[in-house]
Amino acid sequence: MNVLLTGGLGYIGSHTAVVLSHLGNQITLYDNLSNSTEIVAKNIEKICGQKINFVKGDVRNTETLKHVLTSFKIDSVIHFAGSKSVAESVKEPIEYYDNNVQSTISLLCAMRLAQVKSLVFSSSATVYGDPLYLPFDEQHPTNPISPYGRSKLHIEEMLADVAASDSEWCIACLRYFNPVGAHDSGLIGENPKGIPSNLMPYIAQVASGLREVLNVFGNDYPTRDGTGVRDYVHVMDIADGHAAALTYLRKHPSWQSINLGTGQGYSVLEIIDAFEVASGKSIPFRVVPRRAGDIAEFYSSTIIAQRELKWKASRDLINMCASTWKFQTQLTKS
Ligand code: NAD
Numbered sequence: 001m002n003v004l005l006t007g008g009l010g011y012i013g014s015h016t017a018v019v020l021s022h023l024g025n026q027i028t029l030y031d032n033l034s035n036s037t038e039i040v041a042k043n044i045e046k047i048c049g050q051k052i053n054f055v056k057g058d059v060r061n062t063e064t065l066k067h068v069l070t071s072f073k074i075d076s077v078i079h080f081a082g083s084k085s086v087a088e089s090v091k092e093p094i095e096y097y098d099n100n101v102q103s104t105i106s107l108l109c110a111m112r113l114a115q116v117k118s119l120v121f122s123s124s125a126t127v128y129g130d131p132l133y134l135p136f137d138e139q140h141p142t143n144p145i146s147p148y149g150r151s152k153l154h155i156e157e158m159l160a161d162v163a164a165s166d167s168e169w170c171i172a173c174l175r176y177f178n179p180v181g182a183h184d185s186g187l188i189g190e191n192p193k194g195i196p197s198n199l200m201p202y203i204a205q206v207a208s209g210l211r212e213v214l215n216v217f218g219n220d221y222p223t224r225d226g227t228g229v230r231d232y233v234h235v236m237d238i239a240d241g242h243a244a245a246l247t248y249l250r251k252h253p254s255w256q257s258i259n260l261g262t263g264q265g266y267s268v269l270e271i272i273d274a275f276e277v278a279s280g281k282s283i284p285f286r287v288v289p290r291r292a293g294d295i296a297e298f299y300s301s302t303i304i305a306q307r308e309l310k311w312k313a314s315r316d317l318i319n320m321c322a323s324t325w326k327f328q329t330q331l332t333k334s
């Protein structure tokens, strides 16, 4: 299959590129490099042992996208490109709606022009908002609490309307929980620009000495040790989930939202412990006040992903931490 990955040089896109390429797909990566670099393309080629198509471009440029879709004879698109910081979205909602919602409209227009109607979209567990019950299943009401989360929900709703209007469309919205970890080679991983806002890359930078101390945002939550609990899922498992979704879409036209998580939550203190074991480094931390907008605890139901995609996460927490650490040490060396 010929697959276009928008945002294909980013964290999740690059790992998915490796998985799809190993499965024999022809992949084309389309990225404006706003949050990545061309070195990632070189490292994907090293891992896959073959040349990869990369086109530098913005998803909001419908004409270029249409040209790419037709000239590379694309069968399916995975749409990773977008902006992903909750805090930034509160400060810059217009930019977020532009780069998430507007860019998806541009992609849909290009796909319609090129007659490509198979799409996997990167959604997020943030569409659920505060849990009314746990685990979050796909029936849980959606009530996102940030412009970022609302942009994801608006896109999902838009995609449902598109699928309802034309039965040839096949669309899967994958709601990721907390992707972490890196490819076993240590060549690709999560490398945020500036100060990391997510827990795992922050811990990795503390372990490598780039940052002095981890701030633990609150230890007075109603959780088993008072710190926030999340469903961390290995990025290679997430990548496998995309391959499963593409297979699923070949047999199931229409629209569906599916959670990608492990079903297991870990607290911040448990993540620190696991990282210390995996890296052999100690992680100094201090408890600071809660971060605004944080939810105490959430994790995923895995029933729909197992039933529909035949997908289940298989990599454990130590693997998530060890692969993050391997990537971080190679980054620090280079
Ligand atoms: P990332 O920032 O590492 O990757 C996104 C890529 O898209 C980057 O390479 C960036 O340069 C590119 N990009 C951004 N805007 C673009 C545009 N207009 N045109 C072309 N390229 C553009 O992010 P990621 O962690 O790989 O996330 C991928 C997707 O998954 C995002 O849509 C994100 O919202 C979603 N998601 C991520 C997480 C997470 O924790 N990483 C969780 C849930 C959902």
Ligand code: UDP
Binding pocket: 178, 197, 198, 199, 200, 202, 214, 215, 216, 217, 218, 227, 228, 229, 230, 268, 291, 294
């Ligand atoms: N967290 C923390 N210190 C940090 C970053 C995150 O204590 O520097 C906590 C955060 O409060 C949450 C968990 O770690 O309980 C996961 O946060 P992350 O930002 O990685 O994911 P999200 O909150 O978006 O699910």
